[in-house]
Amino acid sequence: MIPKASQRGGGQDLATHLLNAFDNEYVEVAEVSGAIAPDLHGAFAEWEAVAHGLTRCRNYLYSLSINPDPEHGPLSRDQYRAYADRVEKALGLEGQPRALVFHIKDGREHCHVVWSRIDYQTEKAVHIAFDREKLMMVTREFAREHGLALPKGYGPERSDEPRRKASAYERAQERATGLSKEERMVMVTQAWRQSDSPRAFVRALEDMGYILATGNRPYVLVDIYGAMNALPKLIDDRAVRTKDIRAFLSKAFPPESLPTVDEARALAAQHRKAREQFAKARDDGRQREQLARAQAVRREKLIVEQAAKRARQEEERRALARQQLAERQYQRGQYLAEVSRIRQRRAEARPTGLAAFLGRVTGVSAVIRQVHRYQDARRYLAFRNEKRALTARQGHEVADLERRHAMQALDMARHVKALDTVDARERKALEERRVREQRAQDRGSAQHMPALSLDLKPRGRGASVRKAKNRHQDTLRGREDRLPRGPAVPGLKEDMARAAQPPPGREEAVDLRSAFAQAADDGRGDGGDGGDDGRITVTRATRRGERERTRGRKRGDFERER
Structure with a gap:
């Protein structure tokens, strides 16, 4: 085990x-x-x-x-x-x-x-x-x-290969993509070895669902789910060093021309959201209905149990009320019966004839009446105290019952809350499974890549997404003649060779220096927004120059105000 x-x-x-x-x-x-x-x-x-x-x-x-x-x-x-x-x-x-x-x-x-x-x-x-x-x-x-066999690692055998535990980031990335780090390394390494040009390599990466971007260091890969990995770490070849990768990609894809990690994630999020919404709209909801029926059956048991418990509580209240009423009636009946017996006994013992005359003459009858009156008052006070004690005791019993019922109600509410939590967790697990299955289908098809050539309108991201999209499109100029979509492994070398050739009419190379200069001129004229004209309009150097000019203008305005 x-x-x-x-x-x-x-x-x-x-x-x-x-x-x-x-x-x-x-x-x-x-x-x-x-x-x-x-x-x-x-x-x-x-x-x-x-x-x-x-x-x-x-x-x-x-x-x-x-x-x-x-x-x-x-x-x-x-x-x-x-x-x-x-x-x-x-x-x-x-x-x-x-x-x-x-x-x-x-x-x-x-x-x-x-x-x-x-x-x-x-x-x-x-x-x-x-x-x-x-x-x-x-x-x-x-x-x-x-008599059980020991699992691997528990026996005396030792493995020469060092065991490396996946990090939390890698486990989260594997749950989101369905691919382990080793599988991603195999795919990227195969694309690297079978690509004979930077454009073919980047196109193969895009077919696998990656966007080439620049982060704290140049050349990182952002996948369709927003996870970021350094490109050199995904190439499983000790002969290939980071400087070799940079030298291979720097001419066709300079780091300053690539989108940043945040911009690439915004582009991927747009495409992923559109695809997942489309897949959710196509979902017939059978799994959700099946889960809802199972949860309804489980909840029905709890509802029946709660109804039975409420019925028991009501019966307990009625039983206690009947018991307390019977106790009060018994106490009152006992008092009245005793009063009746005493009156009857006094009536039988009352003197008649000469004895009654002598009692009235001597005043003995008056004294006896005073004694009887005092005894009746003592008896009534004792009855009243007993009645008050009974009322107090019954009040405590009612309070105890109400407190016990309140605790049972809280317990029932806790059960309902716990069941709601379990239901929500199961619905979340269903949605995660649906997304994983859809992503697995997307990996098997050709439409899982972030299609930068699609006319996706940014929602609330501002102009940075449009800038990244235009800059990436301009950098990857000549990609209208795209590879046929499908699994990239069979015939990948021939596809890469054909993709490396620029399409007709677009044989000229990308003049990045002139594009940067034009972008900088545009930035001096209109604040550096750049728009959606398809040129490389914003670079890091341009942004830095804009920030310096803005600080200079603010400093001048401050001096004039002084």
């Missing part, structure tokens, strides 16, 4: 990623321990609250991905749990809250284990050091005990 682990924060984003049912064919939350909430979003939120309340730890989670070797078949659930327990013991995470999630992606089952690093008893985060070496040790022991 191949373990991948990291210390990280962002529990809510991780929970959304683990519950993404679009990128995974099967998602199962097998275990959530050490938390009150039974779901991932709630559990990770609890662990984050504990981390922020007790410690200053930001990466409060330890995430492990267990990927079985496809050549040796899947693992059982018991084996997954046994491996997770070994890792837990090796890293000092025993007893820590954890979550287990099983995925099936592209027919391959794998497991994700997430631990909380915060020990609430010591109020510290579990220190994890040398986890890569410990994971390799656990993997070796587990493979030996279960």
